[in-house]
Amino acid sequence: MGLDLYVKKTRQQSCEGLNENNYDCVLSEEKERCTALLTRDYMECVRVLTEAEANKVDSDTYKKLYTECIDKLKPYFDYPQYSLDVIGFSQELVKWDDPENHDTFGHWECVYKPVPVSVWIEKSKHIIEGYYAPSVAYFRKVNFIFAYFQNRGDMISEVFAFMPKNVCIDLIDRCKKVLENHDLAAELLPTQSGFFFGSTDYDDWYFKDVEDCLKQLTEKCLPVYDEPCWEPGEVSDEYKDEKMNLYWYFSW
Numbered sequence: 001m002g003l004d005l006y007v008k009k010t011r012q013q014s015c016e017g018l019n020e021n022n023y024d025c026v027l028s029e030e031k032e033r034c035t036a037l038l039t040r041d042y043m044e045c046v047r048v049l050t051e052a053e054a055n056k057v058d059s060d061t062y063k064k065l066y067t068e069c070i071d072k073l074k075p076y077f078d079y080p081q082y083s084l085d086v087i088g089f090s091q092e093l094v095k096w097d098d099p100e101n102h103d104t105f106g107h108w109e110c111v112y113k114p115v116p117v118s119v120w121i122e123k124s125k126h127i128i129e130g131y132y133a134p135s136v137a138y139f140r141k142v143n144f145i146f147a148y149f150q151n152r153g154d155m156i157s158e159v160f161a162f163m164p165k166n167v168c169i170d171l172i173d174r175c176k177k178v179l180e181n182h183d184l185a186a187e188l189l190p191t192q193s194g195f196f197f198g199s200t201d202y203d204d205w206y207f208k209d210v211e212d213c214l215k216q217l218t219e220k221c222l223p224v225y226d227e228p229c230w231e232p233g234e235v236s237d238e239y240k241d242e243k244m245n246l247y248w249y250f251s252w
Contacts, residue, residue: 002196003252005145007137007163007221009244011229015154015162023160026247034133038076042124045069049117059114066114078134081110086123088113136224136246137216141198142209144189146250148174151190161248165225168217168246175214182207196252221246 010026011033012018018026052065070089074080081091091108139145148171149161156162163171174188182202189210191200199205229242 001252003141003143003146003194003198003250005139005142006135006249006251007216007246008133008135008249009224009227010247011242012162012245012247013242014164014245015156018156018162020157020160023156026160026162027249030133031131034076035128035131038073038131039128041072041076042120042128045072046117046120046124049120053117063112063114067112070112076131076134078138083127083131086126087120088115137220139209139213139216141196142213143192143194143197143200144206144209145171145213145248146194146197147190147192149248150192159250161250163221163246163248165222165245168221168225172214172217172222175210175217178210179207179214185210194252 008030010030012026012029048065048069049062052062057065066088070080070084070087073084074089077083080089090111090113092111094107094109149155149163152167154161154163154167178185178189185202185206191202191206193200224244224246227244228240229244230240232240234240
């Protein structure tokens with residue numbers, strides 16, 4: 001339990017007209033869009049593997065095709081090892097066998113266990129109907145982000161905030177300034193208390209969170225604003241150049 005912060009994509013071009021009574025249309029659009037893309041790629045995998053079985057390809061060739069199909073689907077999920085385990089994909093913890101390595105935890109390795117295409121067909125409903133769109137970025141108990149949007153007056157509801165590109169850039173700039181001068185933390189990125197919101201201290205953990213925020217916003221979020229909303233020919237010329245936007249969803 002605690003404050004979870006998710007950044008997700010949307011075709012919504014602005015927050016104009018959005019309010020606490022209708023913001024869920026953004027969530028619905030995102031789920032419908034991503035579910036349609038997942039369904040398209042999942043059924044393409046079924047087609048490829050069905051053809052492979054019909055042609056009686058050898059086991060090595062089938063495993064190669066299976067692995068390529070799984071890798072195509074993995075980006076659709078935050079945790080593919082749990083979502084795709086019913087069709088043979090998982091991750092296993094492998095202990096380090098290097099005696100000089102003092103990390104006793106080990107590391108996770110992807111495990112591909114090819115299953116017949118009949119299993120893909122059988123589990124398609126389970127995977128697709130239970131699907132929810134992945135996050136672009138995720139933070140836990142980083143309450144200064146919540147405070148940032150609340151202080152700006154950008155909260156459309158207590159759990160939703162739209163983030164156009166200029167706002168993302170402003171948040172990035174604030175992170176940079178705080179990391180350059182820690183004395184600016186309380187002014188530029190103040191913490192906020194709340195129910196399981198985490199610490200409000202300006203300590204080492206706070207500045208690590210600022211570093212992580214800067215990294216994820218720069219590397220994961222900023223490029224989204226250059227992604228096209230629509231496939232070629234999907235909409236009229238009036239909308240064809242629209243780019244993706246982002247929103248925050250808060251949960252605690």
